[in-house]
Amino acid sequence: MRFGVSLIPQVPIDELGDIARHSEQLGFDDVWVYDHYFARDTYSVLTMVADRTERMRFGPGVASPYLRHPALLASVTATLGEMSGGRAVLGIGPGGFEFPTELQTPIPKPLTATRESIELVRALWSGGRVDYEGTAFSIRNAALNFTDGFSAPIYMAARGPRMLEVAGEIADGVITHGINEAHIDFVRERVEAGEAASGGEHTALAFWIDCLVDDDLDRARDRLRRACIIMAGGKYSDSLIPVYGLEEGPVHHLREALGRGDWEEAERRVTDDMVDAFCLAGSAERCREGLDRIAAAGVDEVIIATTAWKTGDEMREGLAGVAAALGVGTR
Numbered sequence: 001m002r003f004g005v006s007l008i009p010q011v012p013i014d015e016l017g018d019i020a021r022h023s024e025q026l027g028f029d030d031v032w033v034y035d036h037y038f039a040r041d042t043y044s045v046l047t048m049v050a051d052r053t054e055r056m057r058f059g060p061g062v063a064s065p066y067l068r069h070p071a072l073l074a075s076v077t078a079t080l081g082e083m084s085g086g087r088a089v090l091g092i093g094p095g096g097f098e099f100p101t102e103l104q105t106p107i108p109k110p111l112t113a114t115r116e117s118i119e120l121v122r123a124l125w126s127g128g129r130v131d132y133e134g135t136a137f138s139i140r141n142a143a144l145n146f147t148d149g150f151s152a153p154i155y156m157a158a159r160g161p162r163m164l165e166v167a168g169e170i171a172d173g174v175i176t177h178g179i180n181e182a183h184i185d186f187v188r189e190r191v192e193a194g195e196a197a198s199g200g201e202h203t204a205l206a207f208w209i210d211c212l213v214d215d216d217l218d219r220a221r222d223r224l225r226r227a228c229i230i231m232a233g234g235k236y237s238d239s240l241i242p243v244y245g246l247e248e249g250p251v252h253h254l255r256e257a258l259g260r261g262d263w264e265e266a267e268r269r270v271t272d273d274m275v276d277a278f279c280l281a282g283s284a285e286r287c288r289e290g291l292d293r294i295a296a297a298g299v300d301e302v303i304i305a306t307t308a309w310k311t312g313d314e315m316r317e318g319l320a321g322v323a324a325a326l327g328v329g330t331r
Contacts, residue, residue, distance in 0.1 A: 001295050003328045004030035004303035005319065006061055006208060009040035015312035016040075017048035022316050024053045027329020032061025032091055032175075032303055035068075038102075043076055050084040057089045061208075061303065062157040062175060064095035065117040066105055070137055073117070074124040078150045086152075091175055092117055093157025111163055112136050118154055118170050125150045155206060159236055161190050168194020173204035175303065177231055179290070180245040180277050184297040206301040207294065211280040212308050213287055213321040220281035225270040226263075227307040232274040233258045233266060244277045284325035291326050302326075 005023045007016055020031050031049050035042040042060050049058045059080070063073055073090060081088035094110030107113065113136035120137055123130045127148035132139045144150075155173035158164045167174040168191035176187055184207070191203050210227045214220040232246065233254035241251050250271050257266040280287040294302060304322055309315045323329065 001299070001331045002029040002204075002206075002301035003323075003326070003331075004028060004032055004061075004206065004301055006032045006034070006303050006305045007045070008034045008306060009042065009045050010310070011312045011315070013040055013045060013048060016045050017052040019306075019312060019315050019319070020049040020056070020058070021052040023319055024056045026319060026323040028304075028319075028323070029056060030089065030301070030303070031056055031058040033058070035060040035063045037067065043080075046080055046088075047083070050080055050087070053084075053087075055087075057087050057153075058084070059089035059152075059155075060091050062091035062093040062155070064093060065113055065137065066095050066107060070117040070120040071124060071139060071142060074121040075144055077121070077152055078125065078144060078147045081150060081152055082147070089153045089155065090121065091155045091157065092121075093175075109136055111166060114156060114163070115166055115170060118156065121154065122151075125152075153204075155204070160240075161186075164190035165194035165197070167191055168196075168203045169198040169200065170194075171203055173206050173300070175206045175208055177208045177278055178244050179207060179209055179280070179294055180243070181293060181297050182245065183240075183243050183277075184294065184299060186243050188298050204300040205298065206303055207299050208303045208305060209279055210305045210307055211287055211322045211326070212318070213284050213325045214281070215283050217282040217286070221272055221275045223308050224275050224279045224281055226267045227305065228270045228274050228278050229254070229258060229263065229266045231278045232270060246271075246273055246277055250274070284321075287322075287325045288327070295331070 005028050033042050033045050077088050077090045094107050094114050116134040116137050120132050124144050129141050129143045153172040155175050156167040156171035157175045158167045174191055210224050212220045212224055241248050254269040257269050280290045306315050309318045
């Protein structure tokens with residue numbers, strides 16, 4: 001099993017480079033950096049990660065083609081690959097809550113846009129001039145003039161059944177969340193359906209989770225409630241609610257609070273079941289047992305979020321505790 005770290009650029013950029021290096025020393029395999037307009041620039045951070053690490057893969061987790069055109073994603077990934085000796089990875093997805101709300105940018109066809117972006121990126125990487133006619137994105141006579149035949153793994157963020165199937169068809173990996181065993185089975189089955197349709201190879205299953213090691217389970221859950229607001233209360237199909245192991249009533253109450261923009265009330269609406277559906281929390285033994293269940297269900301990588309830690313020192317200390325509890329670098 002691979003272990004990744006998801007970095008939110010919420011601390012000074014120099015510290016982020018140190019945290020990436022610290023993660024590598026702890027045995028983590030990948031660094032995924034949030035790509036949102038409201039945080040420090042992702043690609044500046046990734047440049048520092050490339051400089052401060054020697055072994056780890058790294059990339060945006062995840063980039064939206066509505067924020068950065070697929071041609072730019074092709075260029076910046078190839079550049080980071082050149083800088084790092086081929087360690088760059090591209091994580092891509094349609095975008096988050098800030099596009100239709102804060103940026104006033106609709107995402108009318110998220111599935112189509114993501115598929116076309118991946119096809120366009122790979123076409124540009126293959127070399128030569130590219131003409132591409134899509135619904136969301138099109139290019140004419142475009143080319144990267146500094147590389148020919150570049151390639152890198154592409155991971156696609158996915159949640160719904162059709163998006164998961166498309167990830168199985170065209171991506172090297174899928175990034176999702178929800179660690180209930182029924183949900184992991186659901187993800188694997190949909191991704192495998194996509195693989196079968198395309199005759200493709202295995203698509204790596206990467207699950208994004210928060211993990212907080214604390215012998216006081218209630219305290220650990222309380223610290224993780226805010227991190228679960230969007231995961232549990234976001235705009236996903238009601239059919240997924242029982243797959244996550246949740247009940248409709250509490251999820252709808254959370255969505256109502258979130259819809260009003262009342263984040264304090266939304267945090268109070270996050271139940272213990274919601275935390276356990278998306279996070280590992282509690283003693284080292286409890287977290288390790290949870291990871292064992294995830295691994296047995298066929299997950300290829302867990303990406304540990306740093307959402308619960310607010311400073312560089314907290315991130316370093318927290319990641320060290322997670323690494324020790326989960327056996328990072330020894331599995």
